[in-house]
Amino acid sequence: MRQAQATLKTAESLDSYESACSSCPINSKARTFCQYIAWQDQSLSEKALAAAAAKDITVVILSPSAEGGMPHTRAPNVICLPAYFPEERLAETMRHELVHIDQRKNPQAWREKLAAHGWTPASREEIPQQWRSRVRINPDTHSAQFWKWAGRYIPLPLFEREDKPVLREISVRWWDAEEQRLNSQPPTSFTQKYGSLAASAAEHPYELYAYHNR
Numbered sequence: 346m347r348q349a350q351a352t353l354k355t356a357e358s359l360d361s362y363e364s365a366c367s368s369c370p371i372n373s374k375a376r377t378f379c380q381y382i383a384w385q386d387q388s389l390s391e392k393a394l395a396a397a398a399a400k401d402i403t404v405v406i407l408s409p410s411a412e413g414g415m416p417h418t419r420a421p422n423v424i425c426l427p428a429y430f431p432e433e434r435l436a437e438t439m440r441h442e443l444v445h446i447d448q449r450k451n452p453q454a455w456r457e458k459l460a461a462h463g464w465t466p467a468s469r470e471e472i473p474q475q476w477r478s479r480v481r482i483n484p485d486t487h488s489a490q491f492w493k494w495a496g497r498y499i500p501l502p503l504f505e506r507e508d509k510p511v512l513r514e515i516s517v518r519w520w521d522a523e524e525q526r527l528n529s530q531p532p533t534s535f536t537q538k539y540g541s542l543a544a545s546a547a548e549h550p551y552e553l554y555a556y557h558n559r
């Protein structure tokens with residue numbers, strides 16, 4: 346457990362994820378009841394590693410409430426799973442998280458891949474503060490937070506309730522940088538390429554390709 350805590354500390358020094366959450370009012374409020382600490386029993390990490398068939402990664406088991414119980418990654422090569430995560434879902438989940446690790450390791454290759462599929466990085470300033478301040482921070486997408494589809498549309502995972510944000514309750518809305526308005530439906534060109542996606546996949550191209558690697 347001490348080692349797992351040290352791994353989290355190193356991760357934080359590299360990606361500043363926890364400090365980003367705590368310095369954002371809505372994101373810290375949504376995590377009020379989440380305890381982001383290493384779990385006493387780390388034995389699940391062995392099973393996860395066995396299910397992954399991957400080298401050069403570290404698996405840390407967190408308290409069940411950490412990040413609302415959602416598996417995720419941290420810098421540089423850490424996969425975080427909540428305690429009591431169902432073993433039958435380990436293989437699939439590790440496959441997904443390994444895509445995020447690859448995104449962390451090879452940002453330039455991913456930039457090129459996504460560009461070939463119609464995605465370009467967007468700057469924070471392109472999104473009005475009103476919406477930007479309501480975006481759920483995701484550890485897997487935080488290093489390259491905003492992307493534009495078809496040179497125009499930026500998906501934003503917005504907390505459904507501004508007054509009572511719940512970590513798992515988000516809707517993806519689309520900022521149209523050309524018309525300067527927020528749409529609740531994805532652009533037709535996006536749906537034509539990717540079909541109808543769950544919010545967890547549509548929120549960011551990193552998630553899209555982690556769920557539907559192609």
Ligand SMILES: [Zn+2]
Binds near residue numbers: 445485552
């Ligand atoms: Zn993911």
